[in-house]
Amino acid sequence: MTGHLMPERADEATDPVCGMTVDVKEATAKGLTAEHEGTTYNFCGRGCKLEFEEDPGHYLDPSYRPSM
Numbered sequence: 001m002t003g004h005l006m007p008e009r010a011d012e013a014t015d016p017v018c019g020m021t022v023d024v025k026e027a028t029a030k031g032l033t034a035e036h037e038g039t040t041y042n043f044c045g046r047g048c049k050l051e052f053e054e055d056p057g058h059y060l061d062p063s064y065r066p067s068m
């Protein structure tokens with residue numbers, strides 16, 4: 001876990017794998033983003049990104065419930 005900075009509300013996204021709120025700038029700076037069908041997704045960490053890339057459809061399915 002990194003230190004908690006003041007959140008910048010415009011740049012937040014939800015990690016589709018675990019449901020965490022992710023700072024888009026931070027995710028972009030760390031390379032924790034993935035593009036799928038023209039949409040960029042942001043992740044809290046490498047694990048979530050790798051899981052997503054393995055099976056994007058699974059995590060984007062409306063019946064999928066994000067969990068840690």
Ligand SMILES: [Zn+2]
Nearest residue numbers: 015018044048
């Ligand atoms: Zn995550």
